[in-house]
Amino acid sequence: MRFWLQHLPVLPVLIPLLTSALMLLTRDSQRRLRVILGAGALGLMALTALMLVRATQGIGAPRWPDDIGVYLLGNWPAPFGIVLVADRLSALMLGLTAVLGLCAWIYATARWDRAGSHFHPLFLLIMMGLNGAFLAGDLFNLFVFFEILLTASYGLMLHGSGKRRVGAALHYIAVNLIASFLLLVAIALIYGLTGTLNLADLAVRALALRGADRQLFDSAAAILGVAFLIKAAAWPLNFWLPNTYSEASAPVAALFAIMTKVGIYALLRIGSLLLPAGAPAAFGGAWMFPAGIATLAFGTLGMLASTQARRIAAYAIITSSGTLFAALGMPGATLTGPALYYLLSSVLALGALFLLLELTERSQSFGANMLAITQEAFENDDPDAADLSGQAVGVPLPATMAFLGLSFFACALLIIGLPPLSGFVAKFSLLSAALRTAEYGAPTVNVWLLVGAMLFSGVAGLIALGRCGVRLFWVPEDLHVPALRLNEAIPILVLLSACVLLTARAGSVMAYLEDTAWYLDQPDRYIEAVLGQDQHDFPAPAPGSGGPR
Amino acid sequence: MKRLFRALPLACLLLILWLVLNDSLSADHLILGTAIALTLALLTPILRPVRARLSHPLTAMRLAGHVAADIARSNRDVGRIILRGRRADTRPGLLDIPLRIRDPHGLAALACIITFTPGTVWAGHDPVSNVLTLHVLDLSNPDGLTRMIQDRYERPLMEIFE
Amino acid sequence: MSATILYWAGGFALLCFSLGLGCAAIRLIRGPGAEDRVLALDTLYINGMLILLVLGLRFEAGLYFDVALLIALFGFVGSSALAKFLLRGEVIEP
Amino acid sequence: MEWILALAIGVLAGSGVWLLLRPRTFQFIMGLALLGYAVNLFIFAMGRLRVDAPPVIDPAWADPASYADPLPQALVLTAIVIGFATTALFLVVLLASRGMSDTDHVDGEEHRA
Amino acid sequence: MTDLPLWAAVPAALLLVLAGLVTLIGSLGLLRLRSFRERMHAPTMGMTMGTFCVALAATLIASLLQHRPIVHEWLICLFLFMTAPVTAILLMQSARRRQRGGPDTPAKAE
Amino acid sequence: MLLTLILAIPFAGSLCASLLPATARRAGAWLAGGSALTCLVLTLWLTPEIATSGIIKLRLPWIPTLGVDLTLRMDGYAWLFSVIISAMGALIALYAHYYLSAQDPVPRFFAFLLSFMGAMLGVVLAGNLIQLLVFWELTSLSSFMLIGYWHHRMDARRGARMALIVTGTGGFCLLASMLIIGHIVGSYDLDAVLAAATAIRGHRWYPILLVLLALGALTKSAQFPFHFWLPNAMAAPTPVSAYLHSATMVKAGVFLLARFWPIFSGTDWWTWIIGGAGLCSLLLGAYAATFQRDMKGVLAYSTISHLGLITLLLGMNSRLALVAAVFHIINHATFKASLFMAAGIVDHESGTRDLTRLSGLRTLMPLTATLAMVSAAAMAGVPLLNGFISKEMFFAETVFVTGHWASRWGLPLAAVVAGALSVAYSLRFILQVFFGPPATDLPRTPHDPPRMMLIPCAVLVLFCLAVGILPGLFLQPVLTMVMRALLGNNVPAYDLQVWHGLNLPLLMSLAAMIAGIGLYLGLRAHDRRVPGQVPLIYRLDGRQTFETLLEAIDAGSARLLSWLQTQRLQPQVFLLVLATGSVTLLPLLPGGWWPRVTLTTPAQWSFGLIWLAGGACALAAAYQAKYHRAASLMLAGAAGLATCLTFAWLSAPDLALTQLTVEVVTTVLILLGLRWLPPRIEEFPGPTPGTTRWRRRRDFLAAASTGALMAVLAYVMMTRPPAHDSIAAYFVQQAWPLGGGANVVNVILVDFRAFDTFGEITVLGVVALSVYALLRRFRPPAETIAAPLRHRGGMPATFEEPDLQAPLPDGTLRVPAVLVRLLLPVSTLISLYFLLRGHNLPGGGFIGGLIMATGIILQYMVGGILWVEARPLIRPQAWIALGLLVAGAAAMAVWWAGKPLLASHTLDLALPLVGTLHLSSALLFDVGVYMLVVGATILMIIALAHQSLRLHRKLVEAATPALTERGP
8 A cells, every 4th residue: 555655646646647548458349358358447536536535635655744745756866857747736636626527437337438449448548637637736737738638628529529529629620630739839938038947947947037938938838828727718729629528429528618617627726836036927817817808708708508408518618617716716815715616616516517418408308319329329330339239218207307406507607606505605605705805905896897797697597507408397397207327317416516515514624725825826835845855765565676776 | 480581671771871870980870870771671561562673783983983973964064054044945845755674673773763863754654564764954966865865873773673 | 381271172062052042032032933942952951961961071070961861861751751742632631 | 930920920820810700610620720820920939039059959069149049949840740639530530510400500510690 | 081091092092983974964964854754763773783883882881991891881772672663664664654545644633 | 503503404405405305395394494493593692792792703715806795794684584584484484384385385385485584684694795695686586586486387487587687787786896995995894884984985987987886786676677577577476576575685786785874875876776776666666566466476566666676775875864764774674574474374274365366355364364464554554553653754854955955845745746656555465455346257266374374464463563663672772783783882872662643744645645545446447447457657567678678689689690790601711811911911011021132042933934824724723613623633633743843943842742741631631522512503694792892803803812921921931041040950950960860850740759750640540530520421422323323434334243262453543553553562662762761851641641642542543442442451540559559668768768859869879781770769760650651541531432332232222121130
């Protein structure tokens, strides 16, 4: 156990990677084996994430100085080699990813994993990309993990194929490819100016930049910011999102709920580290707030204007991004904790909503819709996948409609921010923190703008989701009770219970997040932990043959 | 064992290639090179069912000399034609040459030689009638060219490959 | 002395090769036929390879040789794929 | 040399961006390719230009000043491979889109004025 | 390169100059010749003479500098020799086929 | 503890009810009634404690960092409401049991009802503002569910949604106001807030705070101008209307106003906003009620009116008015609920609620008629009923208003008018339904309902009578307790009596009564002419306005959205370019960054020429990409070659090698795709449309500026001295001593930054898998199947199975095949050469892998897919997997030496003959890279190439419909 613990920060990357490699050795038709492997890997990842969350709190087995786990890959000291850093924020995001991923995956095993090849490896690899991006302590490594998660997301986005999906994916890929170029250019510029790629080292060196160097650095940071803002879906760079998210297959869309948050994570992380040197405009500086308000307004507008449930959900993602930007763009770290709470709640809720909507759509007119989906998804030239359409029907569970209705209701509450679930707590805590910043010299106009925009988005959500829910559950005369599988219902239940848990334990969760925010406001600890990390010399369990280096 | 034996020429070739590439005759390269060359030579027939049989190395050397000389000469000719540009009264055209050589490797070698010589390009080969079509930049002396290819190239190639 | 001679000779050769590269590029741009372009691309590769060889001579570095070797070995792949595309309509047939 | 390379980067990037703004999928993918060259050269240029100083060191003489900066090169290598991969993927997606929508417009439908 | 004796440097330099000229003429042919089939012949000059001369010069210089025969430049010639017909044959075929179709063949839909 | 129980029991009951089977009618009713009764008993149990100590409080921590706790707090005021809620709940449960029909899912109804009850109790018991808000919104939500209970009816859906949106929006405003209060006070605790009254009133945010609070309260209480949802909420089952929309939920708004009365009242703002809204609702509601056609419509508008009365009283800034308001809350709850029940009974029994159809029911259902008449009399303010007393108090308050003459005269006048109207609609309600000739065209013949259904109604009527006759006895102590809770020790002296002597209020009452009767008689003609139409303001249909507004919002937002976003890619890319360009320029605007000292490498002619050609090719590629795809591809290839030469020239041999091989593979890849693209014949040269020209110009400008920006940035950076302590120096210095390799780039790739490489090969693998997965579902474009292939480059129109045994292909490919097959071992050898030497000289896994892959692709090119795949060669997928696993194993092997992942580890094996053999984990890692690159590249290319097979199969199928089995 101790042996594994010392490698804890790298496990969230390694587990999915190796498991997916193992899966590739099996055939696509050996689905059961792949499912078993996937279950094992995702379970292990969840366990690892849990342990990381505990470790970064100072509880549990691996004890790290300052509760920040630094893993030197290749045993090269910090600014030179690549480091993985597990601090509270990373651990939090890892935990969230694990929960969401597990749920989406379980859901997919009911049906969707047979709608095309290689669902399981791709799913694990996107998890790997997400985990890596949350752990990366190196700018270029962050880019690499972004690429992994993006390419895997392209694959998953295309999973199931079909005209509209491919069309949406084309745009998604096109925009993200350009964003990747921007990322590369920015990283290159930053390296050219500072001579480092390590984030902690960069934070130190950015302090010393003066004059023209600083100007160029700000330019580079601006490009970097644009790249992250694209991924985080800031207006006007987010037009790809509604189509993409509403056309993706349900489990994929659910997992995508966290994709925009990766961009936000990157902005938050880099912004926090560059804070002492003066955060550049996109990283919590001048534009983040206006971008957030614009995005929030745009998402709200989109929710109002959409009639289709999935599109509403997609715009809800934009709204949540906008809220986060605006919150993180307010001065000081007062809003960071509540913003993180909001992030947790909205990711879980939106994930659940995407899963749910597919089931709901299935109830609309069973014959036509289901058949269309099935044909679209399972039309395949290879004979071993051809006759799956028959199996795709589950067993009608009791009280299916009540379950769906209540779940939808709960999701709607979470997204709108109505009591009693965590959406409300998030909204309330954000707003109360926003008002508090007014005391610390934030422009009052901004405070009111934020409060107003958030409340208005709540109202808009109420209108949109109300209409949508009424249409889905109340209007149709011939609501067909969909055949639901247990592994389609359980993930939704788990996600929503997670939200309930967030609500019930709001006190302790909020305390944890406030601590996280506090750590983010003090980048010195992070920097010291990374740059001060000695080369590892783990106690070997068995005498190794030959001398290491 | 027979396979091994049949793979030997190719293996030797590959080993030489390896050594030239690494520019070294040290023991480790020899061993590594032999291993790699043998493995590759043993695996190659999977995708290369037709094997070349080589003989008469001396003829081959002589042929190489001829080819080098012809290349140099035709370089000069073609260069002149290019430099003269539109004033040059060249008559480009196609030329059919009946062949006797059948071995695919021999034909391939002939193709290499013809293509590698400026002024002539392989323009087609009819396997049934075994007629080679050439495109020639300056077709002032078709018979001479036909003879040259048949005597200077085809015959030695037949000696080598058949 | 010999270094100077070689330097200038190398420079001259480089210039010639680059000019040749330019000629090929003009043909590549002007066309008119697709075959012309393929041919020009092939020439471009050859000229590039020669440039690398001369650079290798100038800098006395074997590293350039590798690139040239690779061009010699695989420079034709692109152009022959193109040629096959022109000839048969697809590069890899059933 | 610097200005030549800078101009080259500019021309490549300009052509690439122009193509990215065009309506056909093939134009887009060519734009990606050209922009990819530009970006790779740009990253490479961040290590500053060195002639005849490949970072293949003489073990006895490992003075950083006498070798080109190896790190941007490593980054470009990664970028080239990732660029290749994404180009391939985009190509296949555009083919799929073409197969399903019967058009090669980037929006999957023709916009007629 | 200063160690190189003059008797070797001069021929090597001449070889280089020759290579340059030949290759340039070959490439020029690409522009000056009238039809595609004629143009087919031109680049071969660079491929053959140009490469030969450069390889020869390289071998000369490298062998003298390192005091042992260095032959790996000839691999390049070998590979060129081996691969040259592939493109040429395909290209010629393509050009012939198109010509057979007549000048009014619709433009290729590449 | 008891407080928790009071709050928990309804929710627990709700949960139980929701778990009951849909047919458990009786159990549901018992559950609901039982829960409500228990709550009532518990509340009453607490009475002595409330009476003596004033407040009972219970605090459970929830989110301490935000100052939000679960605080249950019961004082006299809350007690009063708890009693109303639970008592009414019990009565309604009984009533509903008889009201609901057999088809309805009854347990669900009770589940919602109970959850509403719990929420409502939560509102009144909340000791924390945020907690109050939570329950406040819960009442809205459960009201939504209850209104939409019969969701198959459109009016129910609409009404439910309207109520939800209006009250929900109000809730958000309330949230904002609570936040501001919390901000001002520094706590959300109710007691703390009540103690900070002066601070709140004096704060500069007070006006906005008040507006927000009023929005919350007025929407909830259906006050003007948000009153319209209440009549539409009448689509709910009548028990719901009786319970939520008359007795309890709509009272939440006035509950809140009264609760905060000590804090907020006493300012002009308060008077104008609250009083004004109350006055408007009072008059408007009464006026509209007079003309309604629907029985429940009358009651709904009268509810608005009565709530307006209460609100007006609250807005009067007088403590006595507050007393009157609270008193009227109680009274209104009783008589209105009983009226609703009566209306529900009539509806239930006769099948309609239409006042124009109903008539003369007095004889058919005498008991109901009696009860309804008494309640209606209470509503009209007839003496000896409770409505009279509260109305007298109201009149008295209006008389004592001071200030502006308009309010001095206007308010009493308005009061009389409202009184007259209430008399009129009460009369109309009773006379139309129960008097007159017996109706004949009713859907059902009505008769009195079962006794048990009448009991709730009767209980309430009895209460009306009791209070009306002996108010002092029944309500004086309660009211005092309530007032103490609200006002502390400032409770004004008041006297609840039926007879105060002949005074102005009594005269006003009389006037109202007479005017009301007259009004009723006068309006009968109008009523017969246009039944149900409200004169003068019928155009101001709240529902219509609301729906129009919603639609306008939808349409407007859709339009705005279409203006603010685009579904097309080109504008998106343009925006992206624009955004990036401008933000990059922004920090550079001040200038001062142009290099002064330039450290240039001397320019070379040849290099310039290379880029002259390369740049021209790039431009030409851009120009040709539309119509001459293959040409464009070649031109881009030329630019790629120039890039490759640049890398080589500028000391990056590894890059040159990689660029070259990637170039080759990419060309093949794109060529494979080209065949699936539609033919594009150059369009007929005609005038280009102006927009297109403009767009092209704009795009050109964007492209040119981007290029210029990149060029400038690159130039500035290149001429800038390198960062003085770049980490690159470490790599150069340590590559040999610590990394064991001379090629620093490779050492970085496989050792210093091997993790990046690991990630990068994963990307490659992922892409290969995605490509494969997508292509499995590839659909060839329609016209490639439709049009014969001859037109596309002379492929055979029919599919001939290639001869898999033929040693060499026939025809043109024969000679190339011989050569290319000979090349395979050579290229494999060279790939291994580049792989193995990578650590010390340019090369490595990537380059090696790509060379190997190219060699194999060549075989496919000359041999054809089927021929090659008939021979066991390679399983790309397995190579990808093995590549990842080998790299992973190389990375993890050092774990057992106690080192972190990817630390390099060398194993020196002493072998005979050879000497020592270095086996480094870095080399193993590179082997993994090699395998993966081979696998991924091949998988992609081959997957793409396989589409031709698919097309051929389709062609064969199309040609021979009978033969539809799949090929091998």
